Amino acid sequence: MDCGQQYPVDKIIYACEKCGGLLDVQHDTDYLKKTATHTLFDSRLGTLEAPYNSGVWRYKEMIYPDVSNDLVVSRPEGNTNLYRTPKLAAWAGVETLYLKHEGENPTGSFKDRGMTGGVTQARVLGIDRVACASTGNTSASLAAYAAWAGIEGIVFFQNKQIAAGKLAQAIAYGATGVQVNADFDRNLELVREVAEGLGIYVLNSINPFRLEGQKSIIIEAIQQLRWKVPDWIVVPGGNLGNSSAFGKGLHELYSLGLIDRIPRIAIIQAEGANPLYRSYQNGLKSFEPVHAETVATAIKIGNPVNYKKAIRTLKWTDGVVEEVSDQEIMDAKALIDRQGLGCEPASACSLVGLRKLVSKGIIKSHETVVGILTGHVLKDPEAVMHYHSHEMDGIEPHYANTLHQSDANIDSLREILGKKELTPA
Numbered sequence: 001m002d003c004g005q006q007y008p009v010d011k012i013i014y015a016c017e018k019c020g021g022l023l024d025v026q027h028d029t030d031y032l033k034k035t036a037t038h039t040l041f042d043s044r045l046g047t048l049e050a051p052y053n054s055g056v057w058r059y060k061e062m063i064y065p066d067v068s069n070d071l072v073v074s075r076p077e078g079n080t081n082l083y084r085t086p087k088l089a090a091w092a093g094v095e096t097l098y099l100k101h102e103g104e105n106p107t108g109s110f111k112d113r114g115m116t117g118g119v120t121q122a123r124v125l126g127i128d129r130v131a132c133a134s135t136g137n138t139s140a141s142l143a144a145y146a147a148w149a150g151i152e153g154i155v156f157f158q159n160k161q162i163a164a165g166k167l168a169q170a171i172a173y174g175a176t177g178v179q180v181n182a183d184f185d186r187n188l189e190l191v192r193e194v195a196e197g198l199g200i201y202v203l204n205s206i207n208p209f210r211l212e213g214q215k216s217i218i219i220e221a222i223q224q225l226r227w228k229v230p231d232w233i234v235v236p237g238g239n240l241g242n243s244s245a246f247g248k249g250l251h252e253l254y255s256l257g258l259i260d261r262i263p264r265i266a267i268i269q270a271e272g273a274n275p276l277y278r279s280y281q282n283g284l285k286s287f288e289p290v291h292a293e294t295v296a297t298a299i300k301i302g303n304p305v306n307y308k309k310a311i312r313t314l315k316w317t318d319g320v321v322e323e324v325s326d327q328e329i330m331d332a333k334a335l336i337d338r339q340g341l342g343c344e345p346a347s348a349c350s351l352v353g354l355r356k357l358v359s360k361g362i363i364k365s366h367e368t369v370v371g372i373l374t375g376h377v378l379k380d381p382e383a384v385m386h387y388h389s390h391e392m393d394g395i396e397p398h399y400a401n402t403l404h405q406s407d408a409n410i411d412s413l414r415e416i417l418g419k420k421e422l423t424p425a
């Protein structure tokens with residue numbers, strides 16, 4: 001993406017051999033102008049035919065046009081709902097808010113959209129060992145897709161603060177799991193180093209085929225809006241893979257004439273893991289990694305590998321970056337959960353980040369917003385239980401739903417149920 005050097009798609013490579021920069025999958029725009037159309041993509045809605053029944057491969061022409069359908073590894077993923085949420089919109093201060101729930105993917109996070117691309121590419125390359133470092137969701141997804149493809153999945157975990165649901169998934173799906181006494185950023189360096197020479201294909205978001213799959217989040221959201229573009233897309237930022245994929249996807253949709261303008265992107269980071277926010281504050285002039293600490297363990301990342309691609313997204317989309325505190329994240333999550341939607345802590349950045357940007361006058365109340373919920377509520381049950389039982393360090397649960405204790409008799413139950421005591425919705 002920096003120096004323009006090109007490599008064939010069947011080469012195993014993650015960084016440019018000339019300049020060391022990140023790689024992009026480069027599409028043939030002239031060819032796509034003829035093949036990628038609203039009519040084609042709409043005609044595949046509701047199809048039972050694989051792989052087009054997937055919310056990623058419905059857009060195959062824009063994701064990986066040449067790959068043989070027989071090689072595609074799909075669960076199938078995507079097809080997640082876009083919820084109109086008037087109560088949360090009012091709380092955030094806008095008239096129209098849609099939340100796209102990526103927790104509705106097969107393993108409960110948006111990572112499945114990238115993993116179908118990455119594991120398919122492993123098959124194209126004929127590789128039967130794939131690996132990643134992960135704060136949890138990537139490993140759950142990799143484990144599932146590797147098992148589905150009949151190849152070995154290898155996952156590196158940091159040895160603390162990994163959400164229970166994610167660790168359980170990786171073990172259950174049969175991945176080779178390694179706990180390493182290091183944080184995510186160091187684990188990612190280690191996995192890249194060890195993979196070389198062992199015939200292992202790395203499926204972190206440095207892998208450009210992952211980001212191709214993740215573009216489909218935004219393509220699908222816009223198709224669900226009948227190809228009408230929202231004013232804003234709000235997304236949590238950790239390793240900045242999604243932010244990068246969204247910018248590329250929107251740029252391509254626009255170049256192909258599939259959308260008539262580019263929406264603005266707001267990337268929301270946790271205050272304790274905010275290197276992009278800090279860089280944004282100084283006009284993107286410099287970038288310093290940070291030591292990451294946040295209750296939203298999914299985005300506990302201090303040195304995001306996709307930093308440069310995220311900057312490109314900010315430029316292409318006239319984007320902004322905001323930060324939110326752990327307190328704000330957990331309260332916003334409780335409100336999303338309370339709608340019956342549910343999400344994991346990192347996802348709640350979208351809602352509370354939106355509220356903050358509205359309060360600063362950056363997002364206007366009449367503007368249409370799509371927020372991305374990145375992971376399922378069951379990914380991190382401990383965060384839910386600790387919040388609602390007032391056991392989360394440094395967090396005051398403003399929307400706690402306290403569990404009642406009853407003796408096994410009617411009087412005790414009447415005493416509890418006689419009072420109407422709902423937490424605010």
Ligand code: F0G
Nearest residue numbers: 134135137138238239240241242374375
């Ligand atoms: N939300 C959730 C639930 C995530 O799991 C992640 C990333 C993000 C947001 C941030 O997305 O990295 O594209 O900016 N989780 C990674 C993992 C890093 O290992 O599962 P990003």
